Amino acid sequence: IVEEIVGEIQDEYDEEKPTVEKISENEFIINAYATVYDVNEHLPHDLPEDEDFDTVGGLVSHAFGKIPEVGDSEECYGYLFTILKKTEQNIETIKLELVIAKSDMVDIH
Template sequence: MFVPDSKPLDGLLREMQRDRNHMALLVDEYGAIAGLVTIEDVLEEIVGEIADEYDEAETAPVEDLGNNRFRVSARLPIEDLGELYGVEFEEDLDVDTVGGLLALELGRVPLPGSEVVSHGLRLHAEGGPDHRGRLRIGTVLLSRAGDDAERSDEEERRS
């Protein structure tokens, strides 16, 4: 099913129901494929987010792990990250989320296990395969960059 990308949602929904199609390819004004839309996408635009078996359970955006360490959603705004650690991020920083900061510092899309140090903080990506088998990050472990080294030195002295 091909539909113009300018087609109103209510008309698209009726057409998809009538033809019993659950997917449609969106075509721009030049006839090029502009995207793919599912009936779920259309319904979510109309009524809001719909939970299904593929959606991950909603996790708290910030989980305090103690010792000034946190597990946060990769979608946590960097302003909230700044408040956690008292860090100021530049106004012209071209990212909005912790996951975006991780990607910016890595210079690529972060994968689970990726780790960087930025603004004096250590960011460690956590995640796994989604329902399609693609690796995704969902959460990021945060700590002060120096805290890990100090902790491992203390552990070595104890042993």
């Protein structure tokens, strides 16, 4: 019942999903519940970390300005984000496609 109200809750009986599945050199399937920090270990260039969000799903909701629907896409942070799976209140799976080469990235810090 609680999961129906607040969304999926990971427990010891749930099979843990991989954080990042590399499809090709520039395409990745991301578990939206994974932290940005953990996902960055697998990507060609880092997604931004911010105090407003911890998970990739939170980052995507922040970037879209809403909780997006399945099939919605948005280009930001050098990637094309496409929502593959979600519950009523949470993003579950995201496809990331690198849209700019790492050599084209300019560090603005």
